Amino acid sequence: MLCGIALVAARRTGVAAAASIEDWLPISPADLALADNPAEPGDDAMILYRSVRVDVSKATYGGEIVDEYVRIKIFTATGAQTESSRAIAFVKGDSKIKNLQARTIKPDGTVVNFDGQIFERPVAKSGRFGAMEQTFSLQQVDPGSIIEFKYTRAYGFGFHELAWTVSDELYTREAHFSIRPGSGTLSLNFRSTNLPKDALPQKQPDHSYAMQVHDVRGVREEPLSPPGHLLESRVEFFYSFPGSTVSSSDEFWKLVGEYWRGGGEYFIDKKHSLEKVVNETVSPADTPDQKLRKLYDRAQSVHNLDFENEKSEAERKVEKIKSNDNVEDLIKHNYGGSEQINLFFVGLARAAGFKAELAFIAMRDRNTFVSTSEDTSQLDTSLVWVQTDKTEYWLDPAAKFYPFGLLPWNETECKGLRLTAKVPEPIVTQQQSSGDSVTIRRVELEIAEDGSSSGTFEATFNGSTAAQRRTSLFNEDDLGRKKALEDDFKARLPAGAEVSVTEASDWNDNKKALVAKGTLKLSGFATTAGSHMLVPASVFASAYADSFNSTTRVNPIRFPQRFEEIDDFVMRTPAGYSVEAVPTLKPVKSGDLFNWSVDVSQHDGAIEIRRSFSLNAINFPSDQYATLRGMFMNIKANDASQIPLTSKPNAKPAAASAPSKN
Numbered sequence: 001m002l003c004g005i006a007l008v009a010a011r012r013t014g015v016a017a018a019a020s021i022e023d024w025l026p027i028s029p030a031d032l033a034l035a036d037n038p039a040e041p042g043d044d045a046m047i048l049y050r051s052v053r054v055d056v057s058k059a060t061y062g063g064e065i066v067d068e069y070v071r072i073k074i075f076t077a078t079g080a081q082t083e084s085s086r087a088i089a090f091v092k093g094d095s096k097i098k099n100l101q102a103r104t105i106k107p108d109g110t111v112v113n114f115d116g117q118i119f120e121r122p123v124a125k126s127g128r129f130g131a132m133e134q135t136f137s138l139q140q141v142d143p144g145s146i147i148e149f150k151y152t153r154a155y156g157f158g159f160h161e162l163a164w165t166v167s168d169e170l171y172t173r174e175a176h177f178s179i180r181p182g183s184g185t186l187s188l189n190f191r192s193t194n195l196p197k198d199a200l201p202q203k204q205p206d207h208s209y210a211m212q213v214h215d216v217r218g219v220r221e222e223p224l225s226p227p228g229h230l231l232e233s234r235v236e237f238f239y240s241f242p243g244s245t246v247s248s249s250d251e252f253w254k255l256v257g258e259y260w261r262g263g264g265e266y267f268i269d270k271k272h273s274l275e276k277v278v279n280e281t282v283s284p285a286d287t288p289d290q291k292l293r294k295l296y297d298r299a300q301s302v303h304n305l306d307f308e309n310e311k312s313e314a315e316r317k318v319e320k321i322k323s324n325d326n327v328e329d330l331i332k333h334n335y336g337g338s339e340q341i342n343l344f345f346v347g348l349a350r351a352a353g354f355k356a357e358l359a360f361i362a363m364r365d366r367n368t369f370v371s372t373s374e375d376t377s378q379l380d381t382s383l384v385w386v387q388t389d390k391t392e393y394w395l396d397p398a399a400k401f402y403p404f405g406l407l408p409w410n411e412t413e414c415k416g417l418r419l420t421a422k423v424p425e426p427i428v429t430q431q432q433s434s435g436d437s438v439t440i441r442r443v444e445l446e447i448a449e450d451g452s453s454s455g456t457f458e459a460t461f462n463g464s465t466a467a468q469r470r471t472s473l474f475n476e477d478d479l480g481r482k483k484a485l486e487d488d489f490k491a492r493l494p495a496g497a498e499v500s501v502t503e504a505s506d507w508n509d510n511k512k513a514l515v516a517k518g519t520l521k522l523s524g525f526a527t528t529a530g531s532h533m534l535v536p537a538s539v540f541a542s543a544y545a546d547s548f549n550s551t552t553r554v555n556p557i558r559f560p561q562r563f564e565e566i567d568d569f570v571m572r573t574p575a576g577y578s579v580e581a582v583p584t585l586k587p588v589k590s591g592d593l594f595n596w597s598v599d600v601s602q603h604d605g606a607i608e609i610r611r612s613f614s615l616n617a618i619n620f621p622s623d624q625y626a627t628l629r630g631m632f633m634n635i636k637a638n639d640a641s642q643i644p645l646t647s648k649p650n651a652k653p654a655a656a657s658a659p660s661k662n
Contacts, residue, residue: 022051022069027105027146034073035144039215040171044079047072047172048146052164054179056188064155064162071148072170074141084141088151089123092130095155102149104138112140114149164211166195166233172216177201179237180208187240191373194233201235211235223547225555227366236375252374253417257424264358264419267340268327268347277331278351288388291352296404299345299397300510303335307400307474338398339382345397346384355387359394359427361416365560369415371426383411383429385418394429401470401510406436408471409464409561413618434614437464437563442570443520443539449574451526451533457489459516464561466514470507481507485516492540497522527642535607537583537600537641539569542613545639548632553625559618569609573645579607580644588634590627593617596635600643607643 037043051069058065074080084104090097102114116136123131138147164177179201181188190201190209196216201209219231268274281298282291305321322333327347330336336344342358349356360379362369369378383396399408412432417424439462445455461469469488473481486499493499501518527534543565573579579602587597598611613635620628 022067022150024103024148025049025069025071027109031073031146032105032107032109032144036075037171039173040217043171043218044076045072045074045083045170047168047170048174050168050172050175052175052177054162054164056162056182057180058182066153066155067150068153069148069150071146074143074145074147076143080141080143080145083147084138085135086138086149087133087135088153089131089133090153092132093156094130095153097134098152098154100134100136100149100151102136102138102147104140105146105148106140106142107144112138114138162237164235166199166213166235167216167219167231169218169221171218173214175213175216176210177212177235178208178210180206188237189240190235190237191375192233192235193370193373194231195235196233209237220554222550222553222555224544224557224559226368226558230368231555249372249374250423253371254423256376257417257419260360261358261419261421264343264346266326267324267343268350270326270328270347271351273328273331274347274351278348281348282352288354289391292349292354292386292388292393293404295348295352296345296395296397299341299348300400301334302330302341302344304338304341304398304400305335306338306398307471309475341398342382342384342396345395349384349386357385357418357420359383359385359416359418361411361414361427361429363410364412364414365410369417379416381411383407385427399467399471400474401467402464403467403510406463406467407432408467409437412561432464432562434562434564434616435463437561438462438566439465439563440566440568441540442568444570444572445520445522445525445539446572447526447533447535447574449528451528452521452523453525453571454519454521456519457517459485459489461514461516465563467510469514470510473507486518489518489520489540492543493520494522494525494536496524526645531647533574533577533645533647534642535571535573535645536639537585537598537609537643538567538611538639539571539609540567542596542611542632542635542639543615545632545636548625548629551629553622553629556622557620557625557628559615562614562616562618564614565612567609567611569611570606571609572606574647576647577645578648580646582607583641583643585638585641586634588631588638590631594631596631596638598638 031048037046040046047070049069049071051067053067055065055067072083074083086102088097088100100118104112104114106112114136116139118134118136120132120134123133138149141147162179164179166172166175166177179188188207188209192200196213199211199213201211203209213233216233219228221228225231277298278295282294286294321335322329324330324333324336324340327340327344330340330344339358346356346358360382362378363381366380367378382398383394386393386395393405394407394411395404396402396407396411399411402408407429409432412429414429416427416429418427440460441457442459443455443457445453447453469485473484476484481504482501485501485504489499489501490497498521499518500520501516503515503517505515506512507514522539525536543563544559582600582602585598585600587595589595589597593616594614595616596611596613598609600607600609602608
């Protein structure tokens, strides 16, 4: 994805910069004749040339200017279809796209200039207010063609976050980047990640930076990959005052830690008020663990404003929402943001005699903490470290639906800093176990003679899997929650399944499991042929079974979390049908890291399938993909197994004894 200046990335945006957009460059006969990417044969397309030029010199009186020029060679029909439709991202009210030009160069050298319409539309699911994109489609794009486009992104007054996203989805043969800083007293600095070997921005005599790169591999989108920006090659620029650059990363984080800790200590510097809450909450007879649990619940009882939809200033005035200058305000108002709630818990724990500190981490579904980058935006979430005489705890009371001792999965195994009184201490949060996220499903189906089936289900979500649903559906009404659960079930059922959730209990009690009950109908569930019927050995598809269809892998494999799933399927056969044979399905196991097992049995008039799947590791290098894929293909094959039934003329169904629920 060509994305520029650390803005919202559309499908293929880019960066760019400086003076005027360069003229169309000549095209060599060799590039016109190029039939494949010699570095990565079989590619649908590749970037032959890209230029990104950033001019910040007018930021304080006119606005930054970014120019981009991209040339792409098309190799296949898929590449022609995909690359001919372009989208360039911008933020309404913040930047504009100007001087857009594009053209197609056919294999014989004929030029087809773009003269079509340019559309603007909001960027779906961008997460940023005002995120838009300009879209256009080039014509007469076929295998062998070259397409190129160029444009200017003009910003309004002031400085903006700057970044070169060097890599793209496509392989890049050659790319040039430059940035011209402003003329004031601020000094321009940079940090980089995943750059090609020997590639680094070089400072020029006029204080600008320039960089040239060759042969940059494309960032492939693959299931179960780390966050995309962690795989990209990037250069991020930032400003500092002359002489303010610290001498080492340790010194940088020491200064940051002092500043952050100072703000937190000021917020909770109300010892009397905190002791009053502690005395109202705990009993002298409580054990240390009991005290912490009660104080954790007290902190969670504070209304977390971050769980609400963003409100305008006018809405806040109507609802009389005031800011909290300190912990006394939080106690009085009984509301606050996530960091304030966690600071409140730090204060309560200290007032009760425990050691407690605030910590900041990089949530692993978004980022990873690299101290040498000296980038505070990496640390995007707070949590609390507490120590008793015997035990160390990592807790996040601001995570509304997570009970004591359970962190959100994306806050486990995360790097960050604990704000101690001296210097920030590097940390890694606790590891999650598969038992922290357990889903239990029980399905009872009646199979009809035409192969359709209907019945009931009950799903019990425990631990993290319950908390995730409670959190994501917090602002939904009962109808929205019901539909979300139904869609959740349908995603694992055969196509065309009808699901109706009739009951969902304990939405707000984070100490209890979340239980959903309902009915389902599966048309064409079993296959019939005369007096024979084939019944699938599974109702729900196993987790991640379709994430390993590809035979090759580039990126490392990262599962979101450790988990356990336990399924119990009971299927009653049609009257007069009996099981010909019960299939023997082999377990799929890799030590203690990966365990999938299934047991198929028959009772009078019923088939029972018990299946369990536990995953106890989440990070795997790409060279282990073949092994993982083999295991998941075996699971998929087991899921596709069939149980043969045969009908006997004039046979009477046996009285059905209820299968075990244990």
